[in-house]
Amino acid sequence: MDADATRLRAAIAAAPSAPVPTCPGWSATDLADHVTHVYRHKTVILRTGAFPEELPPAPPGDALARLDAAYAELVAALAAREPGEAVATWDPADQTAGFWMRRMAHETVIHRVDGELAAGLPRAPIPADLAVDGVDEVLVRFLEHGSRHWPDDFGDALAALDGRAVRVSTTAGGSWLVRLAPDGVTVTPDAPAASDAAAEVTGDPVDVLLWLWRRGGADGLIATGDAALIGELHELMAKPTL
Known part of the structure; x- marks a missing residue:
């Protein structure tokens, strides 16, 4: 820090x-x-x-x-x-x-x-372990908690969700099954690769962290499955990460 x-x-x-x-x-x-x-x-x-x-x-x-x-x-x-x-x-x-x-x-x-x-300065490195923990924090403490305790902050975005899940993982360890439902998001850590995700996003932990915080693009990430669902997750992240 x-x-x-x-x-x-x-x-x-x-x-x-x-x-x-x-x-x-x-x-x-x-x-x-x-x-x-x-x-x-x-x-x-x-x-x-x-x-x-x-x-x-x-x-x-x-x-x-x-x-x-x-x-x-x-x-x-x-x-x-x-x-x-x-x-x-x-x-x-x-x-x-x-x-x-x-x-x-x-x-x-x-x-x-x-x-x-x-x-306009080059981005200094972020340690991988800090980034992995940051992914967990923003998904669990911000997205899941916020969508369930302060759903009004998300406007109409939650109502359009259909309960399908995106698996988020990093190359340094850590995986999370992020289920997007109208009554709120549920995040399950340690999601196996065989989970029932309709889409998956994976990459270097720093790239994943900054993508979730909307401080970086998706160029360094590997996305598979339903691209529209991944887009819904990324749009949802705009609410708790302002």
């Missing part, structure tokens, strides 16, 4: 007014403000164990100074907690500090990619 936060800061500093192509309407400075807010919000949760009603006033300084201060406070709050300690989260299945440790690592790497795209 520290390496990605450093790269994110450098990308914003390189082109603070550049538009962020993956976050329509945002400049790189807006991206910095967003990440700052997320870091400050999660710092309060980690310190108190509960969601705040409001945040304390932002620290003084420009956008980068505020980002630096927020990141330093987040790291201190993370270091003060054990992963298994009870802390409020938005997922009833995992009410621990470890949830936020994982979430902030992925928040940082995805927005680091946003910053690099805005600044």
Whole structure:
């Protein structure tokens, strides 16, 4: 996370007014403000164990100074907690500090990619194990959880689904059967190749991660089966990954 936060800061500093192509309407400075807010919000949760009603006033300084201060406070709050300690989260299945440790690592790497795209910088590597875990997080914690707890966020997209499944896998391990149904998405990890998927998407874990987060195209992926169903999955991912 520290390496990605450093790269994110450098990308914003390189082109603070550049538009962020993956976050329509945002400049790189807006991206910095967003990440700052997320870091400050999660710092309060980690310190108190509960969601705040409001945040304390932002620290003084420009956008980068505020980002630096927020990141330093987040790291201190993370270091003060054990992963298994009870802390409020938005997922009833995992009410621990470890949830936020994982979430902030992925928040940082995805927005680091946003910053690099805005600044026109080459994308720095993403470790394969982090990418595999990120695929699991975005499918289970964002797509499945979001479609079942906040279905209105998906508009009419869920109603058009017919219950068929796409198998998502990576060349570094990890596979997920993603069943797309009108009452919500169900994600089953460790899906075997012989699963009843109507389509499959596989590739390098970084390529899969960025495709699901809509930060990268499908050029490096291998897609088989029903192409329209794969397209429905990718369109659904636009809802929880804004």
